[in-house]
Amino acid sequence: xxxxxxxxxxxxxxxxxxxxxxIVVALIPNALFGELLKAIIPHFAPAQTLLNVTTLGMILSxxxxxxxxxxxxxxxxxxxxxxxxxxxxxxxxxxxxxxGTFTVAGTGDVINVAITAAIAVGLILLxxxxxxxxxxxxxxxxxxxxxxxxxxxxLPYVKQLTLMLGNxxxxxTTFQPxxxxxxxxxxxxxxxxSPFSAVAVATAIALSGIGSGAANLGIVAAGFGLAIxxxxxNSFGTSVAHFLGSPKMQMVNLIKKPIMMIPILCNAAILGxxxxxxxxxxxxxxxxxxxxGLIGPINAINLMGGYTPKNIIIISLIFVxxxxxxxxxxxxxxxxxxxxxxxxxxxxTFE
Numbered sequence: 001x002x003x004x005x006x007x008x009x010x011x012x013x014x015x016x017x018x019x020x021x022x023i024v025v026a027l028i029p030n031a032l033f034g035e036l037l038k039a040i041i042p043h044f045a046p047a048q049t050l051l052n053v054t055t056l057g058m059i060l061s062x063x064x065x066x067x068x069x070x071x072x073x074x075x076x077x078x079x080x081x082x083x084x085x086x087x088x089x090x091x092x093x094x095x096x097x098x099x100g101t102f103t104v105a106g107t108g109d110v111i112n113v114a115i116t117a118a119i120a121v122g123l124i125l126l127x128x129x130x131x132x133x134x135x136x137x138x139x140x141x142x143x144x145x146x147x148x149x150x151x152x153x154x155l156p157y158v159k160q161l162t163l164m165l166g167n168x169x170x171x172x173t174t175f176q177p178x179x180x181x182x183x184x185x186x187x188x189x190x191x192x193x194s195p196f197s198a199v200a201v202a203t204a205i206a207l208s209g210i211g212s213g214a215a216n217l218g219i220v221a222a223g224f225g226l227a228i229x230x231x232x233x234n235s236f237g238t239s240v241a242h243f244l245g246s247p248k249m250q251m252v253n254l255i256k257k258p259i260m261m262i263p264i265l266c267n268a269a270i271l272g273x274x275x276x277x278x279x280x281x282x283x284x285x286x287x288x289x290x291x292x293g294l295i296g297p298i299n300a301i302n303l304m305g306g307y308t309p310k311n312i313i314i315i316s317l318i319f320v321x322x323x324x325x326x327x328x329x330x331x332x333x334x335x336x337x338x339x340x341x342x343x344x345x346x347x348x349t350f351e
Contacts, residue, residue: 006125011118011121012255013252014069014072014073015069015072015114015117015118015121016114016251016252016255017072017252018065018068018069018070018071018072018117019065019068019069019110019113019114019117019195019248019251020248020249020250020251020252021068021249022061022064022065022066022067022068022069023061023065023110023246023248023249024241024245024246024248024249025064025068026057026058026060026061026064026065026107027058027061027107027245027246027292028241028244028245028246029053029054029057029058030054030055030057030058030293031244031245031246031289031292031293032244032245032293033050033051033054033293034051034054034055034293034295035293035294035295035298036293036294037050037051037054038051058107059093059104059105059106059107061093061107061108061113062084062087062088062090062091062093062107062108062113063084063085063087063088064084065087065110065113065114065117066083066084066085066086066087066088066113066116066117066120067080067081067083067084069083069087069114069117069118069121070083070084070117070120070121073121073124073125075121075124076135078135078136078139078140079124079139079143081140082120082124082139082140082143082144083117083120083121083124083143083147085140085143085144085148086116086117086119086120086143086144086146086147086148086151087113087116087117087120087151088108089116089144089147089148089149089151089152090112090113090115090116090117090147090148090150090151090152090154090155091107091108091109091112091113091116091151092108092109092112092155092159093105093106093107093108107197107199109155109158109159109162109197109200110195110196110197110200111158111161111162111195111196111197112151112154112155112158112159113151114195115150115151115154115158116147116148116150116151116154117147119146119147119150119151120143120146120147120148123142123143123146123147124139124143127139127142162196162197162200162201162204163204163205165191165196165201166201166202166204166205166207167205169183169184169187169201169205169207170205170207172184172187172211173207173209173211176276177210177275177276177277177279178273178276178277179276180210180211180214180276181210181211181213181214181217181272181273181274181275181276181277181280182214182269182272182273182276183272184207184211184214184215184218184272185214185215185217185218185221185268185269185271185272185275186218186265186268186269186272187215187218188201188202188214188215188216188218188219188222188268188287188288189218189219189221189222189225189261189264189265189267189268190218190222190261190265191218192218192219192222192223192246192247192248192288192290193222193226193247193248193250193251193254193261193264194248194251194254195251197288198215198219198287198288199287199288199289200288201288202215202284202287202288203284203285203287203288205284206284207282207284207287208281208282208283208284208287209281209282210275210276210279210280210281211287212281212282212283212284212286212287212299213275213279213280213281213282213296213300214271214272214275214276214280215282215287215288216280216282216286216287216288216289216290216291216295216296216299216300216319217268217271217272217274217275217280217290217296217318217319217323218268218271218272218290219247219288219289219290219291219292219296220243220271220290220291220296220319220323221264221265221267221268221271221323221326221327222242222247222264222268222290223242223243223244223247223290223291223292223323224242224243224267224320224323224324224327225263225264225267225268225323225326225327225330225331226242226247226250226264226346227239227240227242227243227327228324228327228328228331229260229263229264229327229331229335229341229343229345229346230242230250230343230346230347230348231343232343233343233344233346233347234346234347234348238348243290243291243292244291244292245292246292249348250346250348252348253345253346253347253348257341257345259340259341259345260341260345260346262334262340262341263327263330263331263333263334263341264330266326266330267323267326267327267330270322270326271318271322271323271326274318274322275318278314278318279304280300280304280315280318281299281300281303281304282296282299282300282303283299283303286298286299291319291320296319297315297319300315300319301315
């Protein structure tokens with residue numbers, strides 16, 4: 001267990017790195033294949049089993065995040081799994097029903113998962129080697145009950161914070177469509193890299209119509225923008241994972257140097273304006289996904305009237321061609337002309 005020279009900065013960095021990795025690992029399978037499998041199911045029924053598998057993987061994200069965070073601290077298998085269990089309890093992913101049965105759905109509250117995991121790791125670091133031979137007997141219940149219960153206590157307050165943020169964003173829906181699109185797109189471009197759940201915010205305020213479309217385009221701006229800004233310093237797979245999985249993998253870099261989001265937010269502002277101009281829409285359930293699994297584009301096309309050549313061209317341009325072109329443009333502007341960011345600001349190292 002790595003507890004030497006454990007400062008608050010080191011602790012937070014390890015926490016955020018583990019959180020970022022866990023989110024991407026748990027969400028990528030469903031993001032890559034979810035919508036494709038849904039399209040195949042009517043023609044090939046066994047595809048439902050594959051969809052169930054990827055959905056279950058997504059539901060397991062609190063456990064995956066907890067384990068990834070614990071691994072960043074070099075914890076033992078016993079300690080690591082205890083952190084994972086506590087993270088699940090604090091996530092809110094499971095609801096207690098009648099007769100003590102549990103209903104498990106969604107991915108839980110990401111912020112509270114991080115809080116619960118942080119408490120769990122803190123308990124383990126505090127205990128150190130005091131328990132010795134009794135570690136296997138005492139660490140799991142102490143961490144599960146201690147950190148898990150604290151997670152249950154903090155969960156309602158964290159959810160309220162998400163709702164408050166959602167209500168602020170919801171006020172933008174009263175503005176003129178183009179201005180609304182710009183503001184919402186910028187907000188979601190930032191949200192998708194932050195610890196907040198973009199999907200949770202969108203569903204909490206039932207974001208729909210152009211607001212939902214703009215939210216997805218903000219996430220598209222973040223996905224393509226971060227991939228291109230870090231293209232020279234990150235591996236091919238890591239770069240692609242930004243828009244096929246989740247831009248949240250850049251969370252650590254956002255905390256270290258928030259200015260790295262400037263090229264992304266500029267991209268998002270233009271895409272948000274285009275959402276208002278071209279009436280790009282979405283639903284409360286599609287907002288927050290961007291281009292992952294093609295959820296955003298598919299819903300936008302359906303709400304535009306279906307798969308006509310005109311609609312396909314518009315959606316392809318706005319969801320892929322323009323975001324990529326803008327990402328290249330703003331990366332050049334802010335690294336070569338204004339020079340406020342460098343490729344190293346977007347570098348990711350997964351160990």
